[in-house]
Amino acid sequence: MKNDGMCEERKALMKEALNALGKKNLALILHGNSFPSSPGENTGFGTPNSGAAKELFNFIGGVFNGLQLGPYGKTKKGHPSPYTSTVFSNNPLFIDLEQLTKDEWGGILAAGIYQRVCSENPVQDSFRTSYSYIYNAHADAMKSAYAKFLSSSPAKLQKDFETYKKKNAMWLEKDSLYEVISIEYKNDYWPNWPSETDRNLFNARSAAEKKESAARIAGLKDRYASEIDFYAFCQFVAYKQNEATKAYAAKKGIKMIADRQVAFSDRDIWANQSLMLEGWVLGCPPDYFSKDGQAWGFPVMDPVKMFSKDGSLGEAGILMKELYKKIFSDNPGGVRIDHLIGLVDPWVYKVGKKPTLEDGAGRLYSSPEHKELAQYAIASLKDIDEEVDPDKEARIKKLTKTQIKKYGSFIEKIIIAAAEEVGLDKDSIVCEDLGTLTYPVKCVMKQYDLQGMRLTQFVDPCSPDDIYRCCNIPARTWAMAGTHDNLPLSLWAEELVFTHPSYLHALNLVVDLWPDISPEKKEEIVVRLTKDAKFLVQTKFVELFASKSENIQIFFSDFFGIKEVYNRPGTSNDENWSLRLPDNFVDFYEENVKDGYAIDLLPVLKLALEARGEKFAKVNSKLISQIESIL
Numbered sequence: 001m002k003n004d005g006m007c008e009e010r011k012a013l014m015k016e017a018l019n020a021l022g023k024k025n026l027a028l029i030l031h032g033n034s035f036p037s038s039p040g041e042n043t044g045f046g047t048p049n050s051g052a053a054k055e056l057f058n059f060i061g062g063v064f065n066g067l068q069l070g071p072y073g074k075t076k077k078g079h080p081s082p083y084t085s086t087v088f089s090n091n092p093l094f095i096d097l098e099q100l101t102k103d104e105w106g107g108i109l110a111a112g113i114y115q116r117v118c119s120e121n122p123v124q125d126s127f128r129t130s131y132s133y134i135y136n137a138h139a140d141a142m143k144s145a146y147a148k149f150l151s152s153s154p155a156k157l158q159k160d161f162e163t164y165k166k167k168n169a170m171w172l173e174k175d176s177l178y179e180v181i182s183i184e185y186k187n188d189y190w191p192n193w194p195s196e197t198d199r200n201l202f203n204a205r206s207a208a209e210k211k212e213s214a215a216r217i218a219g220l221k222d223r224y225a226s227e228i229d230f231y232a233f234c235q236f237v238a239y240k241q242n243e244a245t246k247a248y249a250a251k252k253g254i255k256m257i258a259d260r261q262v263a264f265s266d267r268d269i270w271a272n273q274s275l276m277l278e279g280w281v282l283g284c285p286p287d288y289f290s291k292d293g294q295a296w297g298f299p300v301m302d303p304v305k306m307f308s309k310d311g312s313l314g315e316a317g318i319l320m321k322e323l324y325k326k327i328f329s330d331n332p333g334g335v336r337i338d339h340l341i342g343l344v345d346p347w348v349y350k351v352g353k354k355p356t357l358e359d360g361a362g363r364l365y366s367s368p369e370h371k372e373l374a375q376y377a378i379a380s381l382k383d384i385d386e387e388v389d390p391d392k393e394a395r396i397k398k399l400t401k402t403q404i405k406k407y408g409s410f411i412e413k414i415i416i417a418a419a420e421e422v423g424l425d426k427d428s429i430v431c432e433d434l435g436t437l438t439y440p441v442k443c444v445m446k447q448y449d450l451q452g453m454r455l456t457q458f459v460d461p462c463s464p465d466d467i468y469r470c471c472n473i474p475a476r477t478w479a480m481a482g483t484h485d486n487l488p489l490s491l492w493a494e495e496l497v498f499t500h501p502s503y504l505h506a507l508n509l510v511v512d513l514w515p516d517i518s519p520e521k522k523e524e525i526v527v528r529l530t531k532d533a534k535f536l537v538q539t540k541f542v543e544l545f546a547s548k549s550e551n552i553q554i555f556f557s558d559f560f561g562i563k564e565v566y567n568r569p570g571t572s573n574d575e576n577w578s579l580r581l582p583d584n585f586v587d588f589y590e591e592n593v594k595d596g597y598a599i600d601l602l603p604v605l606k607l608a609l610e611a612r613g614e615k616f617a618k619v620n621s622k623l624i625s626q627i628e629s630i631l
Contacts, residue, residue, distance in 0.1 A: 005593050010602050011062040013627055017605035018063070018545075020620050021612075022475070025551040027066030027257060027333075029483065030056075031082060032094050033129050034556060034566075036581040041098055043138065044121040044130035046580050048256075049096040049241040054248055059586060061252030063601065066333050068257045068430075068553055070484065073265060074175075077188060080131040080577045083261040083338070087268050087323050088171035092234040093138055096241055100145050106153040109145040117141055127562075127582040131574070146233050164236045170322065174202060174271035176231035177217065180224035190270040203273040242330060255333030257430065260324070262342040263298040275316040277302045280348045280364075283355035284436070285391035293347075293355035293391075300346055300364065303376045307409055317414060324418035334419070334428025340452075341433070343410045345440045347391070348373070362390055365407060366440060378406045379440070396439040401447075408444040416448065426450065430478050430551075434458070451551065454479045456543055457486055461504035470512045470543040479549035481540050481558055484566050488557045489540055490597045491565070493533040502530045509539055513546055513611040534596035538607075541599055545608035554599065556581060560589050561598030603631055 004010070018026060035046030035053045047053065048069065060067075073085030074092065085091060097117060100109035117137045123130040149157070165172060181198050182188035193199050197212050204210040221228060246256055262282065269276070276299040284294035305316040313321060327335050337343065349361035362370045367390060368377040379396050383403070388395040405412070411429075419428050426448060433445065433452035445452060454477050459468040466472060473479050481489050496502045506529035510522045517525075529536050544552055557566060557579065566579045582588050592598030606627045610617045617624060 005590065005600050005602070006059055006063070008062070010630065013623070013630070014063045014601050014605060016623055017602075017609060017627065020623060021545055021605070021608055022548070022550055023545070023552055025066050025478075026064050027068045027551070027553045028060055028064050028556055028559060029068040029480070029553050030556040030581070031070030031484065031566075031577075032072060032091065033070075033080070033082075033577065034580045036127075036585045037583050039583050041118055042121055042124045042583060043097060043117050044123060044134035045093050045138070046129065047094045047096050049094060049099070049245045051096075051098065052583065053245065056581070056585065057249050057252045057254055061254055065253050066255050066257050066553075067249065068333075068336060069259055069331075071259045071261045071338075072330075074267070076266065077132075077135055079572075080129070082259075082577065084263050084265055085261070086175065086265045088168075088326065089175045089235055089267070090238040090242065092142065092238055093134060094241075095138070095142065095234065095237050097138070097141050097145075099241065100237070105145075106149070106157065108148040108153055109141060110148075113141050113144055127580045128575075129578045129580060131578065142234055142237075143230065145237075146230050149233065160240070161233065161236050164239060165232050168235070171271075172232050172235065175235075175267055176228040177201065177220055178267045178270055179231050180220055180227045183224070183227060188266070190266055199270070200273065202271050246330070246332065250332070256331045257333035258327045258331035258335040260327060260335050260337050262339040263296070269299055272316075272319065275301055275305050275319065277348070277364075279351055281351055282342055282346050283349050283361070285347050285361065286356055287436075293349075293361070295349070295355050297351075298342075300342075300348055303364070307413070311409070311413075313413060320410075321414045321418050324415050325421060328419050328422045328424055328428065332424070334424060334430060335415075336430040336432060337415070338432050340431045340445075341436060341438060341441050344407055344444050345438045357389065357391055363438070366390075366396055366438070378403050393436055393438050399440065399443055404440070404443045404447050407440045408447055411444060411448055411450070449476070451476050451478055453477065454547075454549065455481070455483065455486070456540060456547075457482050457489065457492055459505070459508070461501060461508050469508060470547045473547040473549050475548045475550050477549050478551040478553055479544055479547055480553040480555065481544055482555050483553075484555065485569050486555075487565060488555075488563055489537050490533065490558075490561065490563045493536040493540070497531055497533045497536060502536070505536075506530050509543060513539065513542055513607075515611075516614050537597060538599075538604060541604045542607040542611060545605055546611040559599050560585065561592030561595065563597065602627055606631070 032048050033046045035048055035050060036056065037050065038052040071082040071085050072090055073087060074089040075082060075085045097109060097114050099105060101107060101111045101114050118124065121130055122133055181193065185193050187193065190199055197216050201213050201216060204213040249256060280300060282298040282300050283296045286293045301316040305314045307317055308314050345366055346364045347355065347361065348364045349355035349359060353359035355361045362373050364373060364376055365378045367373040368379055368381045379399065383398055384395050385397050415429060416426050419425060429450060431445065431450050431452045433441065434455055454468050454473045456468055456479065460466045496505065506526040509529060510525050514522060514525060529539060557564065560581060562579065564579055567576050589598050593600045606624055609620050609624055
């Protein structure tokens with residue numbers, strides 16, 4: 001199917017316009033489960049490894065050079081959120097079953113089984129995932145494939161499998177043991193396991209406990225040898241397919257960008273309890289939106305085990321560096337770090353308590369006055385403003401270079417070091433620094449020249465200096481109109497028009513994007529922006545590309561004009577995390593461009609070129625004329 005909006009002639013002009021505007025990267029944000037299917041091949045879950053994914057790469061290639069994925073880890077049976085998935089194990093649901101029916105895999109999956117998975121998908125005619133269905137159906141199909149793999153797969157695949165298991169034994173053993181204990185108890189939540197030995201299998205402290213754990217591990221390996229090998233098999237297949245996808249995307253000029261969440265999965269917490277700060281968990285302090293703060297309950301690594309006294313990596317630090325090396329190896333486009341403050345200046349609270357000052361909460365490295373957290377403090381009492389409450393951003397007023405480097409140890413010695421070891425640099429790191437930004441975080445980002453994010457949907461139209469306003473967005477940043485946690489721009493605009501805030505937004509947009517037009521024309525545009533949601537959506541994207549930001553991300557629902565929410569933070573239901581691109585995404589895009597909600601990049605880029613002012617437009621007049629000739 002041909003799409004005039006993304007044909008090669010238009011793509012060439014788009015690329016030229018992006019270069020003229022100083023854009024180094026343009027990435028589509030699309031979580032793995034949201035990839036489309038080919039007609040008749042909808043299993044109920046998207047994957048970057050499918051044939052339909054290749055069609056998407058073909059569609060966006062030549063304009064987009066990045067694909068921002070969501071976290072890629074294994075999710076829980078009853079919880080599809082990728083932001084609580086495993087840190088090492090990949091999600092087996094991203095395995096493309098159709099490939100396993102082909103000769104390259106020795107036809108280890110019967111075509112009939114694959115076809116049945118597709119035909120029994122209860123949402124095959126919608127662009128939503130069917131998580132509970134595919135979780136079981138996919139596992140059954142993989143068990144069938146595993147059985148045939150053992151008996152008749154190509155010798156090279158068998159050899160590759162053995163090599164893979166040895167290379168990844170460090171994390172495969174623990175993750176697979178969690179799996180088989182969950183099978184034994186029919187419960188995948190380890191705090192509810194009846195055996196204290198199993199709950200603390202890798203957290204034994206006394207010699208007697210360690211001996212008992214060793215015996216239990218040996219027994220599990222013997223009794224569940226097949227199940228453990230099957231777990232490794234699924235990880236092996238996911239790895240092989242991901243490598244092939246990475247290579248195909250590279251041919252289209254697209255680099256995959258990972259997403260590292262701040263949370264740990266149940267599986268990872270269980271396996272690494274001994275490395276985590278006992279009695280404390282991560283959250284957010286009280287703010288305007290939550291008077292009691294946000295009690296996430298995510299564990300944090302023990303600072304003592306993260307770094308040794310001499311500054312070298314401790315056991316926890318080594319583990320985290322291995323994690324980031326895997327991320328960078330799997331994703332040559334780098335990694336988006338979710339909730340950067342959770343690594344640099346985390347807010348922690350006691351298990352079973354609220355994340356409030358009254359209940360003893362505080363910033364792990366910034367609480368020199370705290371009777372329990374003071375031992376981890378980097379900031380001293382003389383560095384804080386005692387008149388400012390400990391839960392406020394501006395409490396720390398100064399830091400030395402030595403202190404800033406200590407705050408940045410995780411960034412420098414783990415993340416940047418891991419990137420460099422696989423041939424990448426610090427520009428492969430995207431820092432999610434939206435919302436709360438304490439002084440230590442600001443200092444670390446400046447010290448290491450890290451690229452943060454600017455989300456234009458967050459702009460405060462009453463503040464001329466607002467960091468999310470077009471004219472204030474710096475070059476070294478990643479700018480976007482929305483992410484997975486925001487309303488699609490179309491819904492945001494529909495809620496905003498015909499309100500006083502829409503008038504305030506319109507005033508700013510006209511000043512920033514139409515600096516040279518007459519007062520009468522400006523008034524006309526302001527009126528239109530306050531009434532026309534589609535025009536407002538287009539203008540917000542003009543704003544994005546007209547900004548100085550060198551890097552742009554666009555969430556897939558915004559680009560394709562999908563007027564549905566991907567995730568509503570703080571809620572848990574079947575709709576969250578389930579939105580996908582439809583199977584006929586090219587036709588869908590064409591129709592939505594005509595409707596005015598999908599983003600037709602070429603006219604947006606033309607307007608962005610003109611929005612830079614008359615002098616800039618004159619320099620690029622030939623390009624603007626070429627664009628006009630085919631619009």
